Every structure is written in C-alpha cells, then in structure tokens.
Amino acid sequence: MEQMNGAQSLVKTLLNNGVDTVFANPGTSEMHFVAALDEHPEMNCCLCLFEGGTTGAADGYFRMKRDVAGTLLHLAPGFGNAFANLHNARKAGSGIVNIVGDHATHHLRYESPLKGDILGISQAVSHWTRVSSNSTDVAMDGAAAVQAARSQNGRVATLVLPADTAWNEANAAANLLDIGESLHRPSKGDIEAAAARLMTPKAALMIGGSALFGPKRALAGKIAAATGCRLLADTLIPRISKGAGTAKLDQLVYPISPKTVQLEATSSITLLGADRPVAFFAYPGKPSVPEPPHCPITDLCTPTDDIEWTLQALADAVGVTSKTAAATFPLNLPDIPAGQLTLEKVGLALSALIPENAIICNESVTSGFHVIPPTATARSHDLLAGTGGAIGLCLPCATGAAIACPDRQVIALTGDGSAMYTLQSLWTMARENLDVTVIVFANRGYQILRDELTNVGVASYGQNAQAMFDVENPTLDWVSLAKGHGVPGARADDMDRFAKALCAGLSSDGPSLIEVVCPPPA
Numbered sequence: 001m002e003q004m005n006g007a008q009s010l011v012k013t014l015l016n017n018g019v020d021t022v023f024a025n026p027g028t029s030e031m032h033f034v035a036a037l038d039e040h041p042e043m044n045c046c047l048c049l050f051e052g053g054t055t056g057a058a059d060g061y062f063r064m065k066r067d068v069a070g071t072l073l074h075l076a077p078g079f080g081n082a083f084a085n086l087h088n089a090r091k092a093g094s095g096i097v098n099i100v101g102d103h104a105t106h107h108l109r110y111e112s113p114l115k116g117d118i119l120g121i122s123q124a125v126s127h128w129t130r131v132s133s134n135s136t137d138v139a140m141d142g143a144a145a146v147q148a149a150r151s152q153n154g155r156v157a158t159l160v161l162p163a164d165t166a167w168n169e170a171n172a173a174a175n176l177l178d179i180g181e182s183l184h185r186p187s188k189g190d191i192e193a194a195a196a197r198l199m200t201p202k203a204a205l206m207i208g209g210s211a212l213f214g215p216k217r218a219l220a221g222k223i224a225a226a227t228g229c230r231l232l233a234d235t236l237i238p239r240i241s242k243g244a245g246t247a248k249l250d251q252l253v254y255p256i257s258p259k260t261v262q263l264e265a266t267s268s269i270t271l272l273g274a275d276r277p278v279a280f281f282a283y284p285g286k287p288s289v290p291e292p293p294h295c296p297i298t299d300l301c302t303p304t305d306d307i308e309w310t311l312q313a314l315a316d317a318v319g320v321t322s323k324t325a326a327a328t329f330p331l332n333l334p335d336i337p338a339g340q341l342t343l344e345k346v347g348l349a350l351s352a353l354i355p356e357n358a359i360i361c362n363e364s365v366t367s368g369f370h371v372i373p374p375t376a377t378a379r380s381h382d383l384l385a386g387t388g389g390a391i392g393l394c395l396p397c398a399t400g401a402a403i404a405c406p407d408r409q410v411i412a413l414t415g416d417g418s419a420m421y422t423l424q425s426l427w428t429m430a431r432e433n434l435d436v437t438v439i440v441f442a443n444r445g446y447q448i449l450r451d452e453l454t455n456v457g458v459a460s461y462g463q464n465a466q467a468m469f470d471v472e473n474p475t476l477d478w479v480s481l482a483k484g485h486g487v488p489g490a491r492a493d494d495m496d497r498f499a500k501a502l503c504a505g506l507s508s509d510g511p512s513l514i515e516v517v518c519p520p521p522a
Contacts, residue, residue: 006135012173027074029101049424051081056396076116095154135168183306208274221247221326244331343370363394392421430486437505
C-alpha cells in the first residue's frame, strides 16, 4: 500500500471524486495540504488574494460548470473573510467544498493568536460541516464532503483539517462516493393540480434554479405556451439564459412598489425551483411580499427538489408536444450609439456587441436597471447575478465562470463600490490570463444607498450621510487600479470611447477593464 499522509490522501480523494480545481488562499496550517497539491499537476490551483475571492470564484465555477470546486482557507479568520460570498453561494444553491486548515489538535488547548471558532462560523453558512479528527479518517471525510456538496442540487460543505491530521500517516485515498439520494418529487395529484391551476386566467408559473437556462428554460416556455400562464423569474437569480431564442419571461424588479404593480392582477403563483418572492427589506407602510391579497402561492417544487423531473411531468400534464412552440425573444441588435454617454446608451452598445454564448456577471445594481434591459434581444448568452445581496461577488464570480468555461467570453458589470470589496480578483484574472472584460460603472458612491434613504421616507440628507454614501475625496482611479493588478484599463466618458474600449476588450484574449464615468444622479 502506498504510504501517504492525511493531506495527500485528501488531494487524491478529491481527484478520485472529480474535483480538479481549488481556489486557494493558504496559510501555515495548510502547508502539508499545499505540498500534497503540488504533487498533482492535474489539480488546477488558482491563487486568490482574498478569501472572499476564493468562495466567490467557486460559486461562479459551480453556476457554469454545474459541479463543485474546492476552496482552501486559513483558520477561522480566513473563513470569516470568505463568509459573505459563501452566503451568496448558499442563496444561489451552489455546491462548494471548503477545506479549512486548523491548528494541530494538541495545540488547540492554548489560546494562540489565530485560534477561533471555526465550527461556529462554518455552521452559520454551511449546510454540512465536519472536523477530521484523525488522519486515517481524512480520505473518507473528504469524499463525504464532496458528496454533501453535490447533494440537493448544490450545497456548501466545509471540512476542517487540523494540521496534525494533515501531516500524520494515513491509509489510502477514498474512491468516488455516490450521492445516494433521490431528489424529492411532487405527487401525481400535485402535478395535476398545478396543471389545472396554470390553465386559469392570470395564473403565473415562477421558475428558478436550473429551470432558468438551457433546455429546461425552453421546456418552461412551452408550458407557458400550452397553458397561457405567465412565466416569471425572481429579481436576483444565480443564472438565466438571455438573448435571442430564449423563452420569454418577466423578471421581477428590485423596488417593492413596482414589484407589486407587476403582480397586481395575478390570480395564482406556482413555484417551480424558486422560493416565494419577497421584498429585500421592510419599509414603512409597504408590504413585505409583492403578490396581491387572496393570490395563492403554491410550492410545487423547491430549489432542492427534482426540478428537471417536475418540469417534464408538468409539461406532460398540460399537453406539451414536439409541436408546441414557446414565445421567444427575437434577435434585434441595435445600432451602437454615439455622443454623450448615458447608461441607456451603454446598454444599447453592450447589446449590440455581446458575443454569442458569452457569460455576463452583473453586480452593477443601480446602473444595471438601465443597462440590462436592451440585452433581452442580444445574441444568446447567460447572465449570472447576485443572489444573497452581499456585495463583492461580481469580480470573483466572473473569475470562476471564466475558469469553468475557458471557451466562452465573460463580461463583468460592476459598480465601483461593489468592485472595491474584491478588486484583488483582477490580479487573479491577469495571472490566469482569463478572457474577462470588466466594466466598472463609476458613479463615485453607493448609489443604492441614496435610493434606499428615499425609500424609507428621508427626503434630504446632509454632511454625515453624504460622507457615508460617496467614494470621492479621493476619487477612485480604476484605470490605475487595473494596471496595478496587471490588467490593461481604459476610461470612457463618451460613447465613442466606450464602444472602442469594449470592442478592444472583447477582441483580446486576456482580461481588460473599462471605467465608465457615469453621469451624476438626477
């Protein structure tokens, strides 16, 4: 039998179980695991300069690859840094295997500087957490972590690896473990009731998860065509097919007041792979949920249920055939606007230039309200968006998506405030030579907070609030920030410069960044 330590058995186990990519930010307690990774050039190790970059990249990787990657994190503080994007990944239903180093078990009796409550932090965001207490258990624990991450359509799994269980002698790597579960399926009666409900006037089918892209999205469109129901998607979704040829649907907007208008005549909502829509926040005098009174909401299939089976069963129940045609978005490429830069014009230019089969990661928040709508009739592409509301997702998510799909171009749309949370991902893009075009909307502040102050009824604000909303004095220089991370950058303050920079970015093989100088808010 081959002699190996716990760390070596874990790396071999990950590879045996099909995990060949690790987004890493290691420290001292993980050095034996690093050495074991080094023995396997077939393992793709991607260094991220901040732990939130590792988990955001693993999230984007899963959304596009539909399989798990690993992260390598350093003790409790490292996991704490990774927490926000793990929150986003959990809301997205992304499968991730976190490997977190810890002090050697005999060292934990001492109050060393980096000692922390890894279990407490992990269990607050992970679906599955285990501590490998013995080197001989590491391999099976690793296989169980991968199994857990792949279960229920994708979960966050965390394996804590004490340093001595990594360096002590182990037995052998574990082979592939079957998930060993059957996803829940609704009953025949539930399917028949849903089919009848969708046939009634003003009924809506809200889809989520894997029903939003690929063949399942097309099937959902056929269900809408066969029943006459309205096809809906929630505001923030992990991944959605967009552009020409995709089945038409209505996506709910962010603000609660227009969201209630979107649903005001709805007679029923059937959820398939989606959670119940809800307002982001509570506001004085405004509802927490957008549907009208007496509009029943039926949970036919949760995000962790068998979405594919449920879609097909529902399609059969409503009489979908090979001849059923879904309403789809046409290809309608606008002319590229010139002259003064506006967000609406940026959206038109983007719509005209999006390459076929591109991936767009969108965290442009307020700017996106104006930029995204024209892309409905662009060339077909996938859109990845924030799901948990924790900002700082876009750049690492784009990194992970580009590594998962090296043959597809990635466009990252982000606000300047959001991008500052994880701008280290630019360096990873440069090191990995990823084909990502980053567009930073520089509105010089957290514009969303200005809007939210109005939403809670504050008509005006003064010096202190202004200081907390603006990112000026000094002004962020995104061209210099990009250059400092090894990414070529350009600044666009009119449409001619923007179109030129976007064409250049899309035609290059590596990363690039465009700083869009946004017009001041009205």
